[in-house]
Amino acid sequence: MALKKPSKPKLKKYPKTPRETASIEVWKNYDAKTKAIDADNNKKIAEYKKKVTAYENEVKQRKAIKERAAKAKQKLSGF
Structure with a gap:
């Protein structure tokens, strides 16, 4: 089975940071959301x-x- 080179995953972005004057609950919610995203x-x-x-393992196996x-073919052509 031929594998395609995997594409990089699309990562989630963090939410906007709350204002400095925001309440403790807002900061706790922000912290929880960032941990979930991480x-x-x-x-x-x-x-x-x-x-x-x-x-990468499949590519190495194919190369080997x-x-x-090629070595076997070269030995046979030497006769």
């Missing part, structure tokens, strides 16, 4: 890294197979 973005990045390593086939 967790979601970290999941997306981890999944992307897995896909990239799988793609091509090199082995």
Whole structure:
């Protein structure tokens, strides 16, 4: 199965920061939202890294197979 090179994930952006005079509840909500966004973005990045390593491993395997086939072909043509 041919894999495509994975595209970078689209990460969520942080909400606007509250004003300095905002209440404690607003700042707590902001902190909770940013932590949730961080967790979601970290999941997306981890999944992307897995896909990239799988793609790179397949590329290495293809290259190794091509090199082995070329060596075998060269040995046969020497006779």
